Amino acid sequence: MADNFLGLDIGSNNIKIVELKRTSNGLLLQAYGSIETPKGASKSESQADLEEIATATRKLMKEIHVTTNKVVVGLPESVVFTRVVELPVMSDQELKTAMRWEAEQFIPIPLKDVKYDYEVVKRPTKESKDSKDKMSVFFVAVPNTTIERYLKIMKVAALEPVAFETELLALVRSLSPEGNASPSTLIINIGAETTDLCIVSKGNIAFTRSISSGGNALSKAIAQELGFEMTQAEEYKKSYGLLENELEGKIQEIIKPIFDVIVGEVERGLLFYQTHHPTDSVKRIILCGGTAKLPGIVMYLAGALDLEVQLGDPWNNVKKGSPDLAKKLEEHAPLYAVAVGLAMRV
Ligand SMILES: Nc1ncnc2c1ncn2[C@@H]1O[C@H](COP(=O)(O)OP(=O)(O)OP(=O)(O)O)[C@@H](O)[C@H]1O
Ligand SMILES: [Mg+2]
Incomplete structure (x- = not known):
């Protein structure tokens, strides 16, 4: 289609x-x-x-x-507001709570006034679960x-x-x-x-x-320094x-x-x-x-x-x-x- x-x-x-x-x-x-x-x-x-x-x-x-x-x-x-957050490996349910907490810490306006969303960008495999490997989550909030x-x-x-x-x-x-x-x-x-x-x-x-x-x-800066109009300064910059x-x-x-x-x-x-x-x-x-x-x-x-x-x-x-x-x-x-x-x- x-x-x-x-x-x-x-x-x-x-x-x-x-x-x-x-x-x-x-x-x-x-x-x-x-x-x-x-x-x-x-x-x-x-x-x-x-x-x-x-x-x-x-x-x-x-x-x-x-x-x-x-x-x-x-x-x-x-x-x-975007941020890549690193966290210990956790379940989706735990992540939801963690992200809400993160949002409260990181967004300077009340949560009711924003929409936020997140996406796991890296989740270490089970084998590495005990290691120091962290998961990373891309977090975005929009007023x-x-x-x-x-x-x-x-x-x-x-x-x-x-x-x-x-x-x-x-x-x-x-x-x-x-x-x-x-x-x-x-x-x-x-x-x-x-x-x-x-x-x-x-x-x-x-x-x-x-x-x-x-x-x-x-x-x-060019306009100021050389006393040019902005359009002329743009031309000099581009050339x-x-x-x-x-x-x-x-x-x-x-x-x-x-x-x-x-x-x-x-x-x-x-x-x-x-x-x-x-x-x-x-x-x-x-x-x-x-x-x-x-x-x-x-x-x-x-x-x-x-x-x-x-x-x-x-x-x-x-x-x-x-x-x-x-x-x-x-x-x-x-x-x-x-x-x-x-x-x-x-
Ligand atoms: N050939 C060039 N050489 C140098 N600078 C250039 C050239 N062509 C365009 N620009 C500069 O690129 C800028 C515009 O780029 P662009 O359209 O990506 O910005 P924008 O998306 O409108 O701005 P912003 O993302 O910051 O809101 C202007 O500052 C312009 O002077
Ligand atoms: Mg742009």
Whole structure:
């Protein structure tokens, strides 16, 4: 049975949509595209801003000729609480109680105001039950007000949400297809306002963290330093980025201190993980998000973190229709990682 679903990623700078068709031959790309998020609207609660987001989403849907209104909606890490919890091996019933306790400790708002869910990502086998091996559980909580806000947008956009999912889960789905066999990987999603981290070990999420800085901070620094308008600063950032030999390294010099703050947070995340999982070392980094296209970013990160760094290709598991389209998609790969993963979910 052929069935189509949209993945919808509402970022602070861009709204991204991907439509995938489920066929007996696998997933087929039906449509994709992005549109600028109305300024300041992505986090706003006001009805007018919600309507603006819905209108922009409708406009994009029309432009790219989507054929369904069934959608999997991405929830930014900044509006959800996610955590990988490690516990002694226990039964499902015990786990339920433990998770409720965990939720009370960890969520800063009353439990009646959130929906939470969890999934066991690693349960040691019976043989290792007596050892120190722990089970790990991926825990997510979303404030009811957040869900209501997204439901309002969906209603105005005449979309039918079939699921909500945190962006990191979508990324893991679209970017680490090798599952169990792949080396432990740090996925970094560098967007406009935020940078999200997620370590995937043996196909499972083992660590998550969200950093409140991203590509916009780099543009702002350029605008401030050189007295540019933001649009011009964006252009300079996109042209020269972290390249040392361009424009006498002037742009690199300006953005490096801001970028290094993000790198420092990534280092801290890696260190935290390493301390808690001394036998599991992260072997590579996969980059995605719009800022993954920053010139020189791959070399810079590889040097700073001493790890192999690759650009993520979420289209890997998707059939593209024509070689021309495949070539075009390559250029946009990092931007659509979340939306592809969302559309793949159903
Ligand atoms: N070629 C490029 N070089 C450098 N940066 C780029 C390039 N193209 C896009 N960007 C940056 O990517 C960011 C937008 O990426 P993306 O769409 O992933 O963010 P978002 O999802 O809207 O934001 P967030 O996830 O933080 O809410 C902007 O800061 C933009 O300047
Ligand atoms: Mg984003």
